[in-house]
Amino acid sequence: MNMLALLLPPVSYNPNGRNMRAELMAEATLLSRADRVGSNMLTAINLTSCVDFLADWERVYALTPSPGDTLQQRRQRILAKMSETGGLSRAYFIQLAKALGYGITITEPEPFRCGRNRCGDRLWTPDIIWVWIVKIESGEKIPVYRFRCGASATGERLTSFGRNYLEGIFQELKPAHTQVVFDYSESA
Incomplete structure (x- = not known):
């Protein structure tokens, strides 16, 4: 004054x-x-320091947060959505999963063919060429978010467990002619 x-x-x-x-x-x-x-x-x-405008970021990227989502979870989903540059290759989807904090492998099974396969090989139907099997590496099923100064907000839990957003993103971005099957089994 x-x-x-x-x-x-x-x-x-x-x-x-x-x-x-x-x-x-x-x-x-x-x-x-x-x-x-x-x-x-x-x-x-800057998304890492943004709190007041987080809802605006989510609106722009068409994301709807769940009521229990922490700031870290919401930011991670926005960052994953931002990194969606598009692609149909397995490498693109593996990199996208990595951005979400998941280690995955993608296999594309082939049908049994005479002259190529042998006894003991799995018998797949001819339509199996349109299926991707996404194997989630062990210990990567549910992300864990720990409370951190600067990344969390007052009132959030000290430890929270996220939901698996990987399936939703894959179903949204996968090639239209494919079916994605998620494998959560432990490796032997």
Whole structure:
């Protein structure tokens, strides 16, 4: 308020007058509020420091958070959605799963063919060429989110377990002609 009073012409206005003081106080309050909003806008650019604008990021990427999702879970889903550049290769989907925190392998089974296969090989139907089997590496079934300063919010649990968003993202992005089967079995 005192800074604004210094901007007044020296003789024309009395900065100590009752009406002028109220006007200067109102202007100072509005300028302070505008400064805070401007500072908050800078945090909206960086997803790792963004809290107030997280809902806007989710709206832009068409994500709907669950009521119990932590800030870390919400940010991870946005980052995964941002990294969706598109692709139909296995390498693309493996990299996408890695961005979500999952280690996977993708196999494309082939039907049994005379001259290529031998006794003891698995008999698949001819339509198996349209199936991907996604094997989730052991210990990678459910991501664990631990409370961390700067990455978590007040009131969140110290440890929370995420849901498997991998299946939903794969079903959304997979080639239209394929079927994805998820294998959670432990390796022998």
